[in-house]
Amino acid sequence: MVEMIKVSKIYPPQVRALVDVSLTINNGEMFFLTGASGAGKTTLLKLLCNMEVPTNGLVEVAGKDIQKLRGRALAKMRQKIGVAYQDFKLLLDRTAAENIAISMEVSYKKSAYIKKRVKNLLERLSLADKHDAITGELSRGEQQRVALARAVANSPPLILVDEPTGNLDAVTTEGVMTLLNACKNSGATVVIATHDESIFRDTTHRVMELRSGRLHLVREGAAL
Amino acid sequence: MNFWFAVFRQAGRNLRQTWPSQCMTLLTVSLSVLIFAFFFLVYTNMLGVGDKLGDDLRLIVYLEEEPGPELQEQLRRKILAFDEVEDIRFISRLQAYERFAAQLGDDSDVLADMPQDFLPASIEVVPLKNLRSLTQLKLFSEYLAKLPGTLKVQYGQDWIERFYYFIRLLSIVVFLSGGLLILTSVFMVSYTIRLTILARQAELELLKLVGATNNYIKTPFLMEGFLQGVLGSTLGLAALYVLFQWIRSNFSGPGFLAMFEFTFFKPPFLIAIIAISILLCTIGSYTSMQKFLRT
Ligand SMILES: Nc1ncnc2c1ncn2[C@@H]1O[C@H](COP(=O)(O)OP(=O)(O)O)[C@@H](O)[C@H]1O
Ligand SMILES: [Mg+2]
Numbered sequence: 001m002v003e004m005i006k007v008s009k010i011y012p013p014q015v016r017a018l019v020d021v022s023l024t025i026n027n028g029e030m031f032f033l034t035g036a037s038g039a040g041k042t043t044l045l046k047l048l049c050n051m052e053v054p055t056n057g058l059v060e061v062a063g064k065d066i067q068k069l070r071g072r073a074l075a076k077m078r079q080k081i082g083v084a085y086q087d088f089k090l091l092l093d094r095t096a097a098e099n100i101a102i103s104m105e106v107s108y109k110k111s112a113y114i115k116k117r118v119k120n121l122l123e124r125l126s127l128a129d130k131h132d133a134i135t136g137e138l139s140r141g142e143q144q145r146v147a148l149a150r151a152v153a154n155s156p157p158l159i160l161v162d163e164p165t166g167n168l169d170a171v172t173t174e175g176v177m178t179l180l181n182a183c184k185n186s187g188a189t190v191v192i193a194t195h196d197e198s199i200f201r202d203t204t205h206r207v208m209e210l211r212s213g214r215l216h217l218v219r220e221g222a223a224l
Numbered sequence: 225m226n227f228w229f230a231v232f233r234q235a236g237r238n239l240r241q242t243w244p245s246q247c248m249t250l251l252t253v254s255l256s257v258l259i260f261a262f263f264f265l266v267y268t269n270m271l272g273v274g275d276k277l278g279d280d281l282r283l284i285v286y287l288e289e290e291p292g293p294e295l296q297e298q299l300r301r302k303i304l305a306f307d308e309v310e311d312i313r314f315i316s317r318l319q320a321y322e323r324f325a326a327q328l329g330d331d332s333d334v335l336a337d338m339p340q341d342f343l344p345a346s347i348e349v350v351p352l353k354n355l356r357s358l359t360q361l362k363l364f365s366e367y368l369a370k371l372p373g374t375l376k377v378q379y380g381q382d383w384i385e386r387f388y389y390f391i392r393l394l395s396i397v398v399f400l401s402g403g404l405l406i407l408t409s410v411f412m413v414s415y416t417i418r419l420t421i422l423a424r425q426a427e428l429e430l431l432k433l434v435g436a437t438n439n440y441i442k443t444p445f446l447m448e449g450f451l452q453g454v455l456g457s458t459l460g461l462a463a464l465y466v467l468f469q470w471i472r473s474n475f476s477g478p479g480f481l482a483m484f485e486f487t488f489f490k491p492p493f494l495i496a497i498i499a500i501s502i503l504l505c506t507i508g509s510y511t512s513m514q515k516f517l518r519t
Contacts, residue, residue, distance in 0.1 A: 076437075078432075079435030080435075091427055102431070103434045106230075106431060106435055107435065
């Protein structure tokens with residue numbers, strides 16, 4: 001699903017966020033990316049969804065050089081990548097439900113389906129009572145889950161999650177991981193960037209660590 | 225179909241968020257349509273009036289003596305040398321007499337004692353009915369008066385000339401108000417759309433990130449421009465129609481104006497005005513949209 005070959009990213013003037021990163025992520029894999037703050041995790045995810053362009057190297061998603069996509073093709077590709085951003089990127093003046101619906105609206109899902117899906121996701125993330133709450137008035141932990149719900153709502157084949165549990169207690173974290181596992185089990189490729197060891201300690205998935213821009217294997221995943 | 229559903233939903237949100245400035249723009253567009261259409265209506269009606277007045281407009285050149293065929297040909301050439309004309313008619317003394325008698329009708333017996341050649345021969349020159357010819361009647365009559373063998377030139381209706389000057393002036397006003405219409409609709413619409421875009425910048429950026437196509441982002445705004453054009457021009461024309469009816473019912477008593485029949489625009493012309501307004505407003509929103517999508 002994801003193919004990165006000798007990818008470097010240098011932010012101007014001279015911040016080497018990623019150095020010669022080569023990485024293959026298989027279809028349907030759940031992949032953990034860890035590393036200290038500032039190690040380059042967010043940058044790597046941004047390269048995968050074309051929010052940043054690599055300084056060097058090749059980034060392919062679903063067999064396509066993501067840098068070469070423009071216009072309609074790029075839009076279609078982005079519909080197939082659900083991203084939960086570290087800074088959420090929620091519309092704070094809209095309700096939680098509206099925020100989640102956006103990713104489905106742009107691919108013209110039926111509104112009855114959207115309603116059902118939004119309700120279902122809110123329940124699974126223990127936000128059932130926040131359906132009509134204004135997003136700006138939610139706590140950070142709640143906003144984080146809304147952002148996650150938006151990322152997975154359209155059932156994209158690739159899900160990128162940046163620090164999904166930063167503001168959550170143990171129980172809600174469990175709910176989040178259950179949801180992401182369900183996505184994986186229904187065939188999605190899930191990439192989770194986190195500095196929180198607890199969420200991958202007890203799993204059998206592959207874990208890699210970024211240290212000042214370089215990628216190191218921490219643990220090989222169990223064979224798919 | 226789902227696409228249009230999404231577009232309408234998006235446009236509805238835009239309207240809810242920026243309706244005060246949308247209303248302002250609508251008002252400006254309708255006002256400029258009203259102003260332009262008003263002057264244009266006056267102009268076309270005045271042209272109609274001019275047509276009526278001009279129907280029996282002619283310059284009569286009285287001649288010292290009856291011209292022979294050769295002289296007639298020479299005079300004709302001289303006249304045409306000044307300007308093209310609708311018609312040149314030579315009226316002999318006898319014809320003039322007969323016409324006069326016909327005009328007198330039952331009273332024609334007063335002519336019984338008169339010699340049949342007491343009226344002078346003349347040339348009737350009917351000018352072309354276009355603005356250029358009609359605004360230089362005076363020059364034309366001066367030119368004709370200088371032709372050899374003329375007694376005098378009569379056209380007496382030099383107010384007609386002034387009338388046509390007025391029409392010419394009016395056509396300039398029509399031009400200017402047309403320009404105003406173009407400016408206001410394009411710029412006001414593109415300005416309000418830009419306001420909307422700014423107000424919703426965060427959302428539009430996000431839409432791009434979650435994979436909205438350019439059409440998904442663009443179409444609601446284009447539709448806003450389109451709607452501004454439809455509503456603005458319709459409102460403006462409706463206001464003009466009300467004004468027109470009011471004037472007609474208040475000034476239709478006996479008097480100068482009652483001589484002429486004032487008419488409103490024909491449907492094809494109304495449709496043309498609406499179509500042009502739609503086009504202008506859509507161009508306005510399109511330019512704003514392009515600016516946003518390029519960045
Ligand atoms: N837009 C940017 N411009 C300049 N430097 C940046 C930018 N984004 C990130 N960086 C730098 O790149 C490095 C990696 O950042 P990031 O990918 O956000 O790390 P992480 O997500 O692992 O905390 C950091 O040193 C950060 O300061
Ligand atoms: Mg980060």
